[in-house]
Amino acid sequence: MDVIYLLDLFGTFVFAISGIRMASRTDMDIFGASVVGFVTAIGGGTVRDLLLDSHPITWMADMNYPIVILAAVPFTFLMGKKLNNYSKTLFLFDTIGIALFTIIGMEKALSFGLNPFMAGMMGMISAVVGGITRDVLCREVPLIFRKEIYATACLAGAVVFYLGIEIDLPDNLNYLLTTGV
Amino acid sequence: MDVIYLLDLFGTFVFAISGIRMASRTDMDIFGASVVGFVTAIGGGTVRDLLLDSHPITWMADMNYPIVILAAVPFTFLMGKKLNNYSKTLFLFDTIGIALFTIIGMEKALSFGLNPFMAGMMGMISAVVGGITRDVLCREVPLIFRKEIYATACLAGAVVFYLGIEIDLPDNLNYLLTTGV
Amino acid sequence: MDVIYLLDLFGTFVFAISGIRMASRTDMDIFGASVVGFVTAIGGGTVRDLLLDSHPITWMADMNYPIVILAAVPFTFLMGKKLNNYSKTLFLFDTIGIALFTIIGMEKALSFGLNPFMAGMMGMISAVVGGITRDVLCREVPLIFRKEIYATACLAGAVVFYLGIEIDLPDNLNYLLTTGV
Incomplete structure (x- = not known):
């Protein structure tokens, strides 16, 4: 449980960075970049919560989400070009974030009584809406529509997670396995 | 009732095709095209349900909607360029879909106690949000903003439907008439 | 209270004009421009209400909002190029609209029990979502992401309003002061 929560905050941080970075490559100012970072980080979860009619929206009831996102703003600008040297690491983190958000979204939807397909x-909506809005x-052109790796990470996450439930794996082990994939 | 439901599924199918076709003219992959098809097909109804606070969202409670949309993916790709020969037919179907979604949206809103204007x-939101998001x-530039025919189909649908109610036409006849317009 | 309501309608009118004007500079027709005006005017409040789970959505329960927006359509087209001579005035009104929507959004959120940061x-979402969607x-590229003046108007509005609450200013005075800033 705690591990998942921390991973969720970590995913939020990583998504915020990806939004801020892409925005600062356009002619947006720092305020614009922060807004894009914010939307990238919370967009998917927000749409998921609205669709599920789950209130309050996750980030509105837990200050840690905005704090993590606000922290990503100075972090990204201070690191600046150094981040370019870590683009493979960032890409890896991004993919982990997507798999993670997929799983968290799925779990929430299952707890609301939706069938596995829905x-x-x-899960997919949680994972991709933020990035699509950023783009x-x-x-x-939305990245996820061009890079199959993303979609694959997302689908693989979903399938492995579902199989994990079926064969009754302990929950935390299941989470780690799925994110590993 | 059953006729309306089938027409709604048909409209969903047609909208999904229009999303998939437009997406595959860009550099999106098949996953991206499917997402665009999905959003085109369910976007309007989803926003309508959120605004009306009507839960569960229609397509989330009825597997037939996702099934019809998923069926549109191989259909569109297998038909491929053949569909271009039917562009007038597709345009006609699109217009029918818009009129139909307008009516279904209006009826739902009326059943929620909204006044005829709202x-x-x-109805209009149900009909156009999917296409705008696709664009x-x-x-x-959103097609509906440039081709008055769409807007006209939509408004005509609304007006005829409302008049139909006023003069107490039997519901199913009213539906058919309006879609005919 | 009445003053705020009238200012809210005025802000809605101003936002609708800004949407219609920007849309008519593209190749959209009058229907498209009206839709853009509508979305610009009600976008922010709608997203705020959805996030707060506040139903009915403000503009859906009060015909004055759609009426004001519809009135903006002929107004903008009849004034036509004359409006260009008033671009400073329009910019001023726009900024007032943003400050105003921020305050109204904040007040609503506080009445829903959110903490001052949320x-x-x-408030910010109420103020900027309409303009972002318009863009x-x-x-x-969304204007608010490039013109810091907007963001500043918005933040200043929020801070002054909050301080005003803290030191127990009479509400109406507080509103006027904040909008003045």
Whole structure:
């Protein structure tokens, strides 16, 4: 449980960085970049919660989410070009974030009584809406629509997680395994 | 009732095709095209349900919607360029879909106690949000903003439907008439 | 109370004009421009209400909002190029609208029991989502991401309003002061 929560905050941090970075490559100012970072980080979970009619929206009831996102702003600008040297690491983190958000979204949807297919849809929505909104705001063709690796990470996460439930793996082990994939 | 439901599924199928087709003209992969098809098909109804606070969202409670949309993916790719020969038919279907979604949206809004003007707005939202989102994702200027025929189909649908109610037409006849317009 | 309501309607009118004007500079027709005006005017409040789970959505329960927006359509087209001579006035009104929507959003969020930081977020969302959506639909890089004046108006509004509450200013005075800033 605690591990998942920390991973969720970590995913939020990573997504915020990816939003801020893409925005600062356009002619947006620091305020614009922060907004894009914010939307990237919370977009997916927000849409998922609205669709599930789950209130309050996760990040609105827990200050840790905004704090983590606000922390990503100075972090990204201070690291600046150094982050480019870690682009493979960032890409890896991004993929982990996507797999993670998929799983968390699925679990939440299952707890709301949705069937596994719909839960998979909710997981995918949690994982990709933030990035799609980031790309629309920065006027890029959404990355997830072009890089199959993302979609694959997302689907693989969903399938492994579901199989994990079926064969009754202990929950935490299941989470780690799935994120590992 | 059953006729309306089948027409709704048919409209969903047609909208999904229009999303998949537009997406595959950009550099999106098949996954991206499927997402665009999905959003095109369910976008309007989802926003309508969220605004009306109507839960569960229609497509989340009925597997037939996702099934119809998933079926549209191989259908569109297998038909491929053949579909271009039917562009007038597709355009006709699209217009029918818009009129139909307008009516279904209006009826739902009226059943939620909205006044006729607001119900007309909800009908329009049901009909156009999917297509607008499709165009934004594909980075086109939204078609509905340029082709008055669409807007006209939509408004005509609304007005005829409302008049139909006023003069107490039997519901199913009213549906058919309105879609005919 | 009445003053705030009138200011809210005025802000809605101003936002609708800004949407219609930007849309008519693209190749959209009058229907498209009206839709963009509508979304610009009600986008922020709608997202705020959805996030707060506040139903009915403000503009859906009060015909004055749609009426004011519909009135903005002929107003903008009749004034036409004359409006260009008033671009400073329009910019001023826009900024007032943003400060005003921020305050109204904050107050609503506080009345829903959110903490001041989250209320500030809701205020900002009320103020900027409409304009961002307008810019996305018109395929512009969102203005608020480039012009710090907007963000500043918005933040200043929030801070002054919050301080005003803290030192127990009479509510109406507080509103006027904040909008003045």
